[in-house]
Amino acid sequence: MKTDALNSLVSGAIWRAEQLEAHGIRSATQAWAEVSSLEEELAKALPVSESEGRIARRGAVRAALKAGDYARANVLTEGYIAEEAVPRSLKATLRKILDEDAQATETRFRYAAKHHSLREARDLARRFREAGAFGLAA
Amino acid sequence: METVAFYSYKGGVGRSLLLANAARFLATLGKGVVALDFDFEAPGLHYKFSGAQGSSLPSRLGGAVPYLIATAEGTASPPPIEEHMMSVPVPADAEGWLRLMPAGPAPHQTYWAAFKELGDRLRLGDPGGRGFMALLDLHARIADELKPDYLLIDARTGVTELGGLATTVLADTVVCMFVANQESLDGTLTVVEALKGAPRLAKQKPIRVVPVLSRTTATPPEGERFASGIKRLLKLGEGKKGQSEKEPAALFALPHDAVLGASERVVGGERKASTFSPLYKAYLELFQRLFPSRDEPARHVLERLEAVADIREQLTSELGGRYEYDDLLSPWSASAIQEGVLCKAEGYRIKGSRYADLLCRGEAGQPLMVVEYVGEGDEAEALEFWGKGTKVPCTVLLVKGQYGREGRIFTRNTDGGKLRRVEHRWNLPRPREFELLRDVGDRSVESMLDALRHGHIEAVAWLVNEWRDSSLASEAMHPKRRRGHWRPERAQRILDGLAATEDLDCAEEILRRAAPGGYRRRSPGVEDDWDFDKALEQRMAQDLFAPLFWRLPVEAVLKSMEPRYYPGEMLSLAGYRLMAEELMGLRYDPDRGALEVARALVARFPASHGDRDEGEDERAVMLLDRSRREQKESVRLSDDAPPALVWEEVLREEPYWRGTLEEAREMVREQVGKLLGSNVSLRIRLKEIVGRRQLATQGLLGAYEASHRIELYPQVITAAAEVLGLSPRYLKSVVFIHLSAWALAHEARDLDGQRGYGFAPSPRTGPFDRESPAHVTVVQAFTDRLIRLLKDPNLQAAFEKLSKHQPEPYTQWGPMRKLSLEKLRMLLLAARASAPALGLPGAGEGE
Numbered sequence: 001m002k003t004d005a006l007n008s009l010v011s012g013a014i015w016r017a018e019q020l021e022a023h024g025i026r027s028a029t030q031a032w033a034e035v036s037s038l039e040e041e042l043a044k045a046l047p048v049s050e051s052e053g054r055i056a057r058r059g060a061v062r063a064a065l066k067a068g069d070y071a072r073a074n075v076l077t078e079g080y081i082a083e084e085a086v087p088r089s090l091k092a093t094l095r096k097i098l099d100e101d102a103q104a105t106e107t108r109f110r111y112a113a114k115h116h117s118l119r120e121a122r123d124l125a126r127r128f129r130e131a132g133a134f135g136l137a138a
Numbered sequence: 139m140e141t142v143a144f145y146s147y148k149g150g151v152g153r154s155l156l157l158a159n160a161a162r163f164l165a166t167l168g169k170g171v172v173a174l175d176f177d178f179e180a181p182g183l184h185y186k187f188s189g190a191q192g193s194s195l196p197s198r199l200g201g202a203v204p205y206l207i208a209t210a211e212g213t214a215s216p217p218p219i220e221e222h223m224m225s226v227p228v229p230a231d232a233e234g235w236l237r238l239m240p241a242g243p244a245p246h247q248t249y250w251a252a253f254k255e256l257g258d259r260l261r262l263g264d265p266g267g268r269g270f271m272a273l274l275d276l277h278a279r280i281a282d283e284l285k286p287d288y289l290l291i292d293a294r295t296g297v298t299e300l301g302g303l304a305t306t307v308l309a310d311t312v313v314c315m316f317v318a319n320q321e322s323l324d325g326t327l328t329v330v331e332a333l334k335g336a337p338r339l340a341k342q343k344p345i346r347v348v349p350v351l352s353r354t355t356a357t358p359p360e361g362e363r364f365a366s367g368i369k370r371l372l373k374l375g376e377g378k379k380g381q382s383e384k385e386p387a388a389l390f391a392l393p394h395d396a397v398l399g400a401s402e403r404v405v406g407g408e409r410k411a412s413t414f415s416p417l418y419k420a421y422l423e424l425f426q427r428l429f430p431s432r433d434e435p436a437r438h439v440l441e442r443l444e445a446v447a448d449i450r451e452q453l454t455s456e457l458g459g460r461y462e463y464d465d466l467l468s469p470w471s472a473s474a475i476q477e478g479v480l481c482k483a484e485g486y487r488i489k490g491s492r493y494a495d496l497l498c499r500g501e502a503g504q505p506l507m508v509v510e511y512v513g514e515g516d517e518a519e520a521l522e523f524w525g526k527g528t529k530v531p532c533t534v535l536l537v538k539g540q541y542g543r544e545g546r547i548f549t550r551n552t553d554g555g556k557l558r559r560v561e562h563r564w565n566l567p568r569p570r571e572f573e574l575l576r577d578v579g580d581r582s583v584e585s586m587l588d589a590l591r592h593g594h595i596e597a598v599a600w601l602v603n604e605w606r607d608s609s610l611a612s613e614a615m616h617p618k619r620r621r622g623h624w625r626p627e628r629a630q631r632i633l634d635g636l637a638a639t640e641d642l643d644c645a646e647e648i649l650r651r652a653a654p655g656g657y658r659r660r661s662p663g664v665e666d667d668w669d670f671d672k673a674l675e676q677r678m679a680q681d682l683f684a685p686l687f688w689r690l691p692v693e694a695v696l697k698s699m700e701p702r703y704y705p706g707e708m709l710s711l712a713g714y715r716l717m718a719e720e721l722m723g724l725r726y727d728p729d730r731g732a733l734e735v736a737r738a739l740v741a742r743f744p745a746s747h748g749d750r751d752e753g754e755d756e757r758a759v760m761l762l763d764r765s766r767r768e769q770k771e772s773v774r775l776s777d778d779a780p781p782a783l784v785w786e787e788v789l790r791e792e793p794y795w796r797g798t799l800e801e802a803r804e805m806v807r808e809q810v811g812k813l814l815g816s817n818v819s820l821r822i823r824l825k826e827i828v829g830r831r832q833l834a835t836q837g838l839l840g841a842y843e844a845s846h847r848i849e850l851y852p853q854v855i856t857a858a859a860e861v862l863g864l865s866p867r868y869l870k871s872v873v874f875i876h877l878s879a880w881a882l883a884h885e886a887r888d889l890d891g892q893r894g895y896g897f898a899p900s901p902r903t904g905p906f907d908r909e910s911p912a913h914v915t916v917v918q919a920f921t922d923r924l925i926r927l928l929k930d931p932n933l934q935a936a937f938e939k940l941s942k943h944q945p946e947p948y949t950q951w952g953p954m955r956k957l958s959l960e961k962l963r964m965l966l967l968a969a970r971a972s973a974p975a976l977g978l979p980g981a982g983e984g985e
Contacts, residue, residue: 068266070264107212111278112271125267125269133302
């Protein structure tokens with residue numbers, strides 16, 4: 001698919017996701033997942049050296065986070081950072097995006113954040129995911 | 139905030155009930171507690187807090203499920219947490235509080251819809267950590283906003299995500315409950331092992347695990363596998379500490395309690411002794427370990443409950459010891475005892491309120507006694523409150539003494555005043571005592587005599603026992619049984635007080651208790667030293683029964699002669715012996731005479747067949763019984779006309795009339811009947827008789843009849859007493875003593891075994907048949923001796939005043955006082971041997 005077509009699809013998907021989010025419709029998360037997927041396709045098509053390619057990479061990570069898919073956003077970030085000739089600014093921006101998301105999450109869970117870090121929670125969540133309740137499935 | 143999760147691998151182990159009890163217990167001890175129902179699939183903690191009937195939560199009410207839906211993905215404006223909580227009532231005097239966050243409005247349909255939605259929203263495995271953060275956020279918010287001391291979580295049974303997180307991530311301590319079967323134990327062991335290895339947050343301490351075996355029965359499960367499983371559990375978790383260091387720790391075990399368990403009643407923190415049960419005790423032992431900072435209060439509550447339950451048991455049970463005063467008093471009925479009453483101070487001297495562990499009420503509902511368990515150093519404050527703030531006449535404080543808990547009794551009299559400590563009393567006052575005594579703590583002789591004066595028959599046993607202890611302590615008692623001190627003055631006070639009794643029932647009871655064997659008659663199980671009993675009975679018969687026999691109202695004396703406990707029982711013997719043996723020097727043994735007759739009869743009529751010995755015994759006993767019945771029947775209060783009055787009426791009509799007494803009675807029946815029927819006429823007639831100094835004891839006030847029966851004429855005695863200004867009671871006793879002396883002078887035997895024929899009763903063949911003056915004088919002298927021996931001023935006064943209005947022979951006791959007893963006995967022997975005292979010319983002149 002040509003990048004022009006992808007661009008127009010992304011623009012439409014972003015508009016749609018924003019509208020859904022603005023109206024508090026639950027499928028906004030799915031819409032953002034769609035945006036992330038389109039941005040990901042665009043990033044594949046555009047090299048990191050181009051500004052549009054860097055915008056697509058940032059957009060893919062942001063949209064994944066908007067979709068609530070922290071795991072996907074993390075995988076994407078790791079992948080983009082590992083690309084050859086990735087500029088330092090992009091690396092910093094991608095990390096900042098993740099940090100901002102973590103901060104936003106912590107703000108939304110402000111009572112828990114006072115006592116525990118999100119990183120810890122995520123680590124426990126990972127272990128929980130892997131080993132199940134009580135760790136009995138490990 | 140300390141978080142304790144209650145978990146069980148299998149359901150139905152009483153997990154929620156234990157949590158509810160723990161929550162209430164902590165709230166009662168002044169702690170802030172939040173209970174959180176995380177058993178979303180089968181929520182029901184709110185049922186435990188609102189009783190077995192359950193609460194109908196409104197469908198719009200919040201709870202953990204609606205709250206987590208709202209916060210599952212995080213929010214800048216979380217809903218107010220109070221909207222998802224409900225307050226649980228705690229006892230009025232509890233200083234703590236208890237809030238419940240139910241799972242939601244289960245079992246309404248709205249709850250299950252919300253639960254389904256939560257499944258979609260709350261993703262605990264979310265790599266972004268939002269699921270975890272949502273739970274941690276709720277946990278932290280409870281800690282920060284509500285600031286409870288304890289958060290108790292009812293965790294989901296089995297192996298579930300939420301159950302796992304509640305126990306491994308949220309909890310500091312996990313109570314793992316299981317029942318005594320292999321399946322439950324194996325599952326629990328697996329989970330406990332996992333818990334011990336579960337990852338924790340950075341600031342969290344390792345998880346404490348307390349395994350609890352629930353619903354235990356008397357028979358423990360067998361099998362090596364089970365035993366080794368228990369051992370392993372104890373190794374991983376915490377158990378009950380042994381009594382000594384060497385003793386291994388044991389598993390906490392909650393016994394099966396059909397009542398408490400079935401009713402699902404939450405008793406945690408309850409101070410009412412009636413709630414005390416093995417299950418509650420086990421709860422408290424567990425709480426001591428579970429909440430270490432509350433160890434002391436838990437022990438305190440346990441001690442309190444045990445002490446109060448013990449006191450309650452004492453109050454409601456029969457004493458069942460020796461048959462003494464306390465045993466006569468009925469215990470408190472269960473309905474008279476109120477538990478856990480918050481009493482407000484009355485008046486202005488003291489303000490506030492105080493918790494009475496037990497409040498015992500009288501029949502009219504008035505508070506009679508409070509029992510309070512007081513902590514260290516709290517005794518003075520408690521005493522101040524009950525003493526000045528209330529009018530309750532008796533306060534019992536359960537305090538820690540040298541030998542453990544002891545009940546200190548404080549009382550005051552019915553007029554109020556200060557509460558005073560009652561020393562040397564261990565058993566608690568009984569309800570009847572509050573009627574008997576002005577001050578239940580005052581069991582002095584005076585107090586008991588006062589109760590007796592008011593007709594309280596129970597006081598008799600105490601007084602008789604006290605007399606025994608005061609007068610027989612030194613010599614007659616077996617050293618092992620010697621318990622009081624010899625206090626003759628006290629004994630005399632008791633004797634005089636008993637003798638002054640007017641109430642006939644009380645007087646009869648006194649005689650029965652003072653009679654030989656009376657004090658131990660109803661305690662057949664008591665093994666007494668034989669010699670001791672014999673000596674004791676002899677002393678009691680002589681020194682207590684005999685004086686009382688002559689001093690108490692005659693009506694009571696006659697009633698006491700009726701056998702009550704066994705046929706043929708004859709209590710009067712000791713009384714008669716005092717007169718016959720101590721004063722007259724004669725032997726009085728009616729049994730012996732009866733036995734002689736019995737033997738003679740048995741010899742005459744040999745048994746026709748069968749065992750001769752047995753038949754002899756039976757007939758001998760029958761005769762003995764008859765003899766004793768006759769003895770009892772030989773004294774009676776008669777409504778007949780006295781012979782003297784009959785003769786007087788006859789002679790008024792026919793001065794030269796000749797005939798028997800029966801004929802005379804028949805002749806003047808109507809006139810005499812009228813006379814006796816009118817108290818006024820009788821008094822007028824007696825005034826005339828008194829004026830003539832013809833108020834004879836024999837023939838007018840009483841008579842020793844030809845049938846060997848003593849008759850007293852109470853109508854005449856009462857009227858005479860009114861004329862003379864005397865108490866009829868004492869006049870009756872004087873007449874009884876005189877006639878008894880006469881009868882004994884006739885019936886008792888001398889050294890030769892002979893009766894006193896000189897005192898044979900008059901056949902009353904005519905109006906001029908009168909007793910010999912000499913015989914009357916001798917009998918009157920012995921009457922005076924006995925009355926002086928009794929040291930009863932009332933009897934003495936009655937005797938002296940009566941004799942002033944009597945014919946001359948009745949007044950000669952004064953000069954006779956100069957004679958020694960030996961000389962008087964000689965005169966008696968002479969009179970006994972002389973011609974029958976029929977008043978024949980010259981019969982008494984030789985004396």
